[in-house]
Amino acid sequence: AVSTPITSVLPNLTLNSDDRQVANSIRLVLGNVGNFFAVTFILPFANFLGGSNHQKGWSLAVGVYAIVAFVFLIIAFFDMREKNIENDKIITIKESFRAARGNWPWILIVLANLIYWTAYMTRSSTLAYYFQYNMHNENYISLFNGF
Incomplete structure (x- = not known):
């Protein structure tokens, strides 16, 4: 759900195909790095936040992940500047x-x-x-x- 708009906006960011390729490569690499950290550290983070209460830990950890994701998506939304807008x-x-x-x-x-x-x-x-x-x-x- 997040990758589709990010990928589809790439042609409107620049006319230079090399710049689009670099931007897409960075998106893919950092997306995989983010996924690595999210799935690797969710359980230790949940255990840290919840202690012996696993349900509370999971809820808090997922809540923190959701807040961080929301903040990043809002920053990306307001910081997006399309430069190559054509009337197609x-x-x-x-x-x-x-x-x-x-x-x-x-x-x-x-x-x-x-x-x-x-x-x-x-x-x-x-x-x-x-x-x-x-x-x-x-x-x-x-x-x-x-x-």
Whole structure:
């Protein structure tokens, strides 16, 4: 949900394709770095905030993550300056779906992304349960997410 508008605005930031490529590369790298820190340190952070009360710890940790994300998104929203704005023809949603219907490479990419992200989120969602109940050590979650 966050990547789509960020990616779609790149052509409006500059006419220079090299600058767009650098901006997209930075976005991808820093997005992965942010994801690494978020998933690697959520459990220790939740344990730190909640102590023996895991429910309170998770709620507080996710709340802190949400506040930090909200602040960064608001900064990005208000700091965004589009420079390469052209008056292009507006395409309706109906026209977009009609164009996509016959575009098999696009359909395959969308399906592949849907399958990938569903599998990734399923894996991420089950890690806590797997390491807690099968491996009997919650500390492995952060280690596994880090790798």
